[in-house]
Amino acid sequence: MESATQPVGAAPQAAEAPPSGTHNYLTHERGLWSWLTTIDHKRIGILYAISLATFFLVGGVLAMLVRMELLTPGETIMGADAYNQSFTLHAVVMVFLFLIPGIPAVLGNFILPIHIGAKDVAFPRLNLASWYIFMIGATFAIGSVLVGGIDTGWTFYTPYSSQGSNAVLFMTTAVFIAGFAGIFTGINFIVTVHKMRAPGMTWNRLPLFVWAIYSTAIVQVLATPVIGITMVLLFLEKFMQIGIFDPALGGDPVLFQHFFWFYSHPAVYIMILPAMGIISELMGTFSRQKVSGYTFIALSSVAIAFLGFLVWGHHMFVAGQSPISSIIFSMLTFLIGIPTGIKVFNWVTTMYRGSVWLQTPMLYALMFLFLFTIGGLTGIMVGVLAVDVHLHDTYFIVAHFHYVMMGGTVIALIGGLHYWWPKITGKMYNERAGKIAAALVFVGFNLTFFTQFILGSRGMPRRYYDYADLLDRHPEFLGLHQASTVGSWILALGLFLILFYMLWSLFKGKQAPQNPWGALTLEWTHTTTPPSPHNFDRTPLVTRGPYDFYLADDVFGPRHTGDGAGDGAAQEGA
Amino acid sequence: MANTTAAEAHAHHPPHLQHHFVTSEQQFDAAKQGMWLFLITEILLFSGMFVAYTVYRVWHPEVFAQASELLDWRLGMLNTIVLLTSSLTVALSIHFAQQDKQRQMLICLVLTILCAGLFMFVKYIEYTGKFSHGIFPGAGYAPHGDYASYDIAYAPLFFSIYFVMTGIHGFHVLIGMGIFIWLITRVARGHFSSAYYTPVELTGLFWHLVDIIWIFLFPLLYLI
Numbered sequence: 001m002e003s004a005t006q007p008v009g010a011a012p013q014a015a016e017a018p019p020s021g022t023h024n025y026l027t028h029e030r031g032l033w034s035w036l037t038t039i040d041h042k043r044i045g046i047l048y049a050i051s052l053a054t055f056f057l058v059g060g061v062l063a064m065l066v067r068m069e070l071l072t073p074g075e076t077i078m079g080a081d082a083y084n085q086s087f088t089l090h091a092v093v094m095v096f097l098f099l100i101p102g103i104p105a106v107l108g109n110f111i112l113p114i115h116i117g118a119k120d121v122a123f124p125r126l127n128l129a130s131w132y133i134f135m136i137g138a139t140f141a142i143g144s145v146l147v148g149g150i151d152t153g154w155t156f157y158t159p160y161s162s163q164g165s166n167a168v169l170f171m172t173t174a175v176f177i178a179g180f181a182g183i184f185t186g187i188n189f190i191v192t193v194h195k196m197r198a199p200g201m202t203w204n205r206l207p208l209f210v211w212a213i214y215s216t217a218i219v220q221v222l223a224t225p226v227i228g229i230t231m232v233l234l235f236l237e238k239f240m241q242i243g244i245f246d247p248a249l250g251g252d253p254v255l256f257q258h259f260f261w262f263y264s265h266p267a268v269y270i271m272i273l274p275a276m277g278i279i280s281e282l283m284g285t286f287s288r289q290k291v292s293g294y295t296f297i298a299l300s301s302v303a304i305a306f307l308g309f310l311v312w313g314h315h316m317f318v319a320g321q322s323p324i325s326s327i328i329f330s331m332l333t334f335l336i337g338i339p340t341g342i343k344v345f346n347w348v349t350t351m352y353r354g355s356v357w358l359q360t361p362m363l364y365a366l367m368f369l370f371l372f373t374i375g376g377l378t379g380i381m382v383g384v385l386a387v388d389v390h391l392h393d394t395y396f397i398v399a400h401f402h403y404v405m406m407g408g409t410v411i412a413l414i415g416g417l418h419y420w421w422p423k424i425t426g427k428m429y430n431e432r433a434g435k436i437a438a439a440l441v442f443v444g445f446n447l448t449f450f451t452q453f454i455l456g457s458r459g460m461p462r463r464y465y466d467y468a469d470l471l472d473r474h475p476e477f478l479g480l481h482q483a484s485t486v487g488s489w490i491l492a493l494g495l496f497l498i499l500f501y502m503l504w505s506l507f508k509g510k511q512a513p514q515n516p517w518g519a520l521t522l523e524w525t526h527t528t529t530p531p532s533p534h535n536f537d538r539t540p541l542v543t544r545g546p547y548d549f550y551l552a553d554d555v556f557g558p559r560h561t562g563d564g565a566g567d568g569a570a571q572e573g574a
Numbered sequence: 575m576a577n578t579t580a581a582e583a584h585a586h587h588p589p590h591l592q593h594h595f596v597t598s599e600q601q602f603d604a605a606k607q608g609m610w611l612f613l614i615t616e617i618l619l620f621s622g623m624f625v626a627y628t629v630y631r632v633w634h635p636e637v638f639a640q641a642s643e644l645l646d647w648r649l650g651m652l653n654t655i656v657l658l659t660s661s662l663t664v665a666l667s668i669h670f671a672q673q674d675k676q677r678q679m680l681i682c683l684v685l686t687i688l689c690a691g692l693f694m695f696v697k698y699i700e701y702t703g704k705f706s707h708g709i710f711p712g713a714g715y716a717p718h719g720d721y722a723s724y725d726i727a728y729a730p731l732f733f734s735i736y737f738v739m740t741g742i743h744g745f746h747v748l749i750g751m752g753i754f755i756w757l758i759t760r761v762a763r764g765h766f767s768s769a770y771y772t773p774v775e776l777t778g779l780f781w782h783l784v785d786i787i788w789i790f791l792f793p794l795l796y797l798i
Contacts, residue, residue, distance in 0.1 A: 120594040122604045187611045195604040196594070225615040229622030233738070241713035242734035244626060249712055250728040255629060259622060534593075 045110035084151035091154035117198025137178030144170035186220030200542035212277020275412030287354030300339030360434030364415030371407025396456025422512030440494030447487025660689030
């Protein structure tokens with residue numbers, strides 16, 4: 001139920017939103033065709049959610065197969081060629097078909113227009129086109145598997161990739177096409193934030209999630225074309241032997257690495273910046289306190305976006321680039337830890353003397369702080385030249401990037417999914433199941449990947465099919481690999497549990513109130529649950545910030561109690 | 575207009591105004607900003623190849639200088655003038671759209687597409703000329719006859735870059751021609767006026783980008 005009194009600064013009629021469950025964006029039109037031809041950003045977000053969940057499942061199963069193979073030395077379940085294809089496809093699917101579109105395509109599409117008080121993104125038809133372009137790219141990726149698969153690793157280094165199987169042609173096409181989906185999404189979001197904010201929604205009143213998506217969009221627009229041209233050149237190299245990466249014709253294979261990483265490093269910031277935006281939202285809402293250092297967090301997103309373009313050479317310390325280049329890239333890599341650290345400190349400060357509510361989204365936010373900090377700090381560690389010489393291409397690197405990509409982005413995505421689930425579906429998930437699954441995910445993740453830090457620091461190389469030869473000098477590798485594999489089972493159990501109870505909630509879940517978390521951003525205070533097709537009855541007029549909890553009485557009404565306003569089970573407000 | 579309901583907003587709005595925008599100006603501004611962002615991505619796409627050109631030129635300056643002698647700078651200059659003219663005609667078509675001069679707008683767009691066609695024809699002559707002398711990109715490079723003296727190390731790299739850069743550029747010219755055909759059919763049906771000419775403006779922006787890329791390609795490949 002909505003508050004009986006008028007929210008400060010909102011248009012007088014904004015409190016009279018119709019009750020949940022009646023006419024909303026899910027019931028507005030029905031049938032598969034209405035979904036496949038929708039231009040509603042909320043439905044497009046759901047289309048992406050289904051696609052990305054499917055690809056995450058595919059990538060996850062491949063990961064399980066890789067870990068299963070490593071359970072014992074020698075062949076366990078597959079031969080060496082199949083193993084190489086498995087880890088390659090695992091990474092390609094996870095990076096290009098899940099993590100990079102990831103949070104912007106799902107939660108960005110759904111939430112960003114509502115966060116700024118708009119009816120939709122700037123270019124709704126382009127938004128739908130982006131999804132189709134993405135799916136066509138994904139089809140080519142599947143196609144590459146059907147024509148024999150690739151085993152080059154997701155980095156496609158030349159000369160192996162330019163001289164190997166023709167499946168590389170399919171994969172380069174897939175990445176090229178899918179890249180355009182990201183570019184169009186980025187363009188859409190930038191113009192939306194610039195041109196479609198509601199009256200009173202100044203840049204300084206934007207939710208930090210919007211700042212994060214905006215910074216990500218800048219990176220998408222500037223970086224993705226470079227992987228586009230890189231894929232074109234690789235395609236032509238393979239198809240026509242243009243020689244640009246072939247020493248026999250005067251080319252340079254390391255040039256490919258420069259091109260590849262000039263995109264792929266900013267790409268990891270495409271993955272993490274939106275995740276950080278989610279954490280800002282969760283920290284504010286579940287500490288029921290203004291997010292500390294709003295300006296610092298907002299500007300650090302932009303700083304990370306910019307600095308991210310300057311550090312690509314830290315992937316190439318041992319590729320033969322000059323020591324001077326390596327030193328400069330190393331220093332710039334350290335620099336990028338600063339805005340990142342600023343964010344982490346501000347999130348912790350947000351909790352201090354706040355009213356911390358340990359619901360499932362907050363558990364994931366706390367998990368993010370722990371796991372991402374480990375991932376980020378180990379990134380700084382391998383940014384040290386003398387250290388990276390030993391750790392490059394070992395399991396230490398694998399553990400580092402899984403801690404940031406999975407412990408960071410995926411954990412934040414799961415937290416955000418739980419947070420916005422009531423708004424998107426109108427249902428509450430089961431909170432106890434959420435907590436159990438979170439525990440399984442945390443234990444499973446750390447068992448899987450912390451062991452890999454140990455493996456890597458003791459010299460276990462990555463992408464190796466077999467470690468039997470290494471067991472003489474490193475007998476501990478067996479136990480560590482086995483622990484890691486067992487961890488992957490626990491992690492998978494936790495993730496499947498999430499899938500199960502989320503789907504279960506769609507059919508049997510409790511009806512969600514309009515604002516179960518007592519949050520203050522526009523999607524919670526000014527839209528129904530689920531939202532109506534055009535989001536708002538009337539254009540909101542914004543006169544307060546997104547985390548001004550000291551104004552809670554004005555927003556929720558003076559009769560709201562501390563727990564009543566935010567209790568997921570109780571009625572909202574009056 | 576803030577705080578109007580959906581019903582009120584529906585009451586009277588121009589047919590081209592999409593429902594998620596409040597005013598025509600907002601929609602036009604958004605469209606232009608979106609197009610500029612897309613052009614920036616195109617520049618970054620080409621910049622990869624410009625970087626490759628720079629790297630290899632710095633490593634083998636004399637080879638590049640010698641190999642570029644095989645490119646006819648007069649044909650390149652002709653193409654430059656043709657593209658600059660086409661930029662003029664497309665800018666004029668936008669000017670006429672703003673003045674509701676439908677016939678002049680149509681004529682300028684037709685002239686633009688003719689210029690584009692001429693550009694592609696000159697490229698066709700250049701390419702077939704190269705092929706007939708055995709000049710192909712990369713591994714296929716096998717100059718014979720008059721050009722046999724250009725069979726030097728690293729020269730294939732110059733021509734790979736030449737063909738890939740002008741090829742991708744030419745591909746964009748073809749796309750532009752397709753868009754102009756579509757645009758001309760809409761102009762003929764009277765879809766555009768001073769109140770709404772966004773597609774003309776956006777196509778013009780795209781065409782200017784195609785032109786400006788050539789302005790950089792021409793001296794780098796043909797003149798130095």
